Amino acid sequence: KAGVTQTPRYLIKTRGQQVTLSCSPISGHRSVSWYQQTPGQGLQFLFEYFSETQRNKGNFPGRFSGRQFSNSRSEMNVSTLELGDSALYLCASSPVVARGTQYFGPGTRLLVL
């Protein structure tokens, strides 16, 4: 089975722009979660989607949003980028409804200049 894939792998944007990141979960997985990893804050939960509905949301501003499509693929969007948004954005998928093992993709490295 193919693993979680994320595109693009690397991205450079400037302050004020917006960005959309994509995640394709493992086939059959319906839960997709997003995490941000930074040197200062570590790995932090952004949000989770299941069956096209957001089930959980972390403590991030409204500039961070996401969605999930009927094929379980997910996108996250960051609007009005700030320098502090520079991070590794990780997507994880899980086969079960609640509290299952999550399988991570390789991440998208975003640099905001």
Add this chain to the structure above:
Amino acid sequence: DQQVKQNSPSLSVQEGRISILNCDYTNSMFDYFLWYKKYPAEGPTFLISISSIKDKNEDGRFTVFLNKSAKHLSLHIVPSQPGDSAVYFCAASEAKAAGNKLTFGGGTRVLVKP
């Protein structure tokens, strides 16, 4: 506030010896714990998990111990191998939370010397 803490940022161990990684948590609602390993430029890879109804779970060279009263868990790797050199993250999830939200510790970088 950090609900999951890994107080040792790094650990160096000789090949063949035991690696012990520690993790403390403060949220008493956490009842499911996981360990992930992360290599540079890759996403975290699941290693082992434990439910709060157990105090030990073993999978090959990896054993996780949970001490609920102390709100402490540890990961033992025996024997350590050079390929184990990576950053290890402890993660936890809450009983009341619907879904798969994980709270991570800050990570421990392990170096296994040949």
